[in-house]
Amino acid sequence: MIDILLNKKIGNNTYNYKLKTNSKIIAIMGQSGAGKTTFLRLLSGLLKPDSGYIKINNFVMYDNDKVNIKTKLRQIAYIFQHDNLFPHLNVAENIGLGLNVNQVENIIFWLEKFGLGYIRNSKITNLSGGEKQRIALIRALLHNPRLLLLDEAFSSLDEENKNILYNEIKSVLHSYKGHTIIVTHDYKEAMKLADEIFYLSDNKFNKVWNNYIEGEIKSIEEKDSGDIFSISSGNLLLRGIILKDFIKVGDIIKVEIESVKVKIGNMTYNEENFVDNNLLKGIVVKRIDNVYELSVDDKIIYARSDITYELNSQVNIFIKYKNVNIVK
Template identity: 45%
Template sequence: MYLEVKNLVKYYNKELPIIRKLEFSVKKGEIISFLGESGSGKTTFLKCIAGLEKIHSGSILLNNVALNDKGIFVKPQDRKIGFVFQDYPLFPHLNLEENIVFNLDKKYHKNLGYILTLTGLKYFVSRYPHELSGGEQQRTCVARALIREPELLLLDEPFSNLDSAIKQSMREEIYKIIKETNTTTILVTHDINDSLNIADKILIFKAGIVQQYDKPEKMYCEPANCYCAMILGDMNKLFIGSKTYYVRPEKVEVVKKSNHKIKVEKCFFQGREYRIKGRYKNEIWYFFSKKSINENEEVFIDFKKMDLIYFDPVCKNFFK
């Protein structure tokens, strides 16, 4: 494995560790998305990997070199790790090119032209940070990290400061750049769409531990627990006997006749289709329909048995 994190523990208050026991590994060139709520310790984790925060126990191995292990701590400036921070910290007294080549080893100067072309920044080299748009600032930060040919790239919520109009195109651009340079990347985000769009694997992090670490499709269809299921999208709750099952909205179909009748509460127009909110046996359900449905109208819905997901009954209260 290219990056191996074993039993990583980090706390500010010993009683409440922010990372309890983190263990996972990444292959060369893979993009891993670290998904969790705000304040769950995602940024702290990235800082631990980069050496900007000390860990309390555990080990980090990158490309067969121990960065953190018993009695070993490699300084942040000596780790070959690129870090793109959430707030795009470009130094205001330097222009775009000076920011990219800031404190750069001579051997990497040859990469400048390639990186500028790759990130589409070659016409802005003399501009200062306040003269750049959010997207350009973000690409400059990525360029500054990539020009050093890092062994690992860390992206901390890189799309959170962008408006939705350019978010999608930026995601695609960043994905293209990372794959073209074959850079192993950890992307930290709280937005599931970021993860589903560009990650090879998703790691769901909650309460200081890994909840699930898998490919996006598998995670979506076979979530390890109800938290993982909920974080990846809406879930409709269904009681069969004494058991509670869940079904994804897109697995629910509007049919002419079935055993399941639902009363429509709201119909949201979403371009290609309508997103319907309804009440089924006192539970709120969501599903999609090609046609608009009036409020208070009752319709029949159906779903396949194989699409039902079952969790242990204690799961639903676990994270409350």
């Protein structure tokens, strides 16, 4: 789990970061100057926070000056946009720097896994941009990091190279034990790689492409599997399960539905589809990669699907009751 609360004043800018998530890979987007890189530098210990804490899987790296683990001991790998590799060392030497001698076999294994065995003894200047970033990634993973930070790491690559790389690394990032934080301005990169996407603005990490709907509680039904509430927002009526919130009919609440939990598809009669599921009809308004913007009555709902639907086509939307979460 990533649990971070950090405060830092740099010149006239004050940065306050609060982030708590279980997701293995998260992406942070945001405008230039929003403080994305500052956030990564604070995490890595290259910049000292004024106050707060950093806990990664219960390992405390920083806690209000009581704990401040040095960068070299934090086990954080940091990959920048450029210049990750030392030009005076060859590929194997670059990867091996800081590793134990007994890791040689691992180096060869990872180079082969990425299909880079043939450049083991090459000079850095002879490598392409994609090869350089792969080498940096191999080196980072061999250090078994608690946290892997990618700061616009793939921005300088062309589209074709990026797509190949995304497919190669997604499973790798999922299989190692640590978390990954990707800072990017490329929404496609964020969607392809991350489990959760945040947009940093005004010192707040807002989840991207999640649905937030505000409405009034119309009814509450008692059920063995959990009480079910109905919320009405304009013409939209949604049902959700009450977990630990104390709500009553008439309350105005806000619910969150993650776009990945919104399923879309053609209507087929299937009992499964009607059990504990909100069934809605929507029209495809916009598609950005695998994110669909759907118009449902007077609302916009974001959903993710790998199946292609034409613009303006009508689709069925399924949202499980348990995925309608009360946030306020």
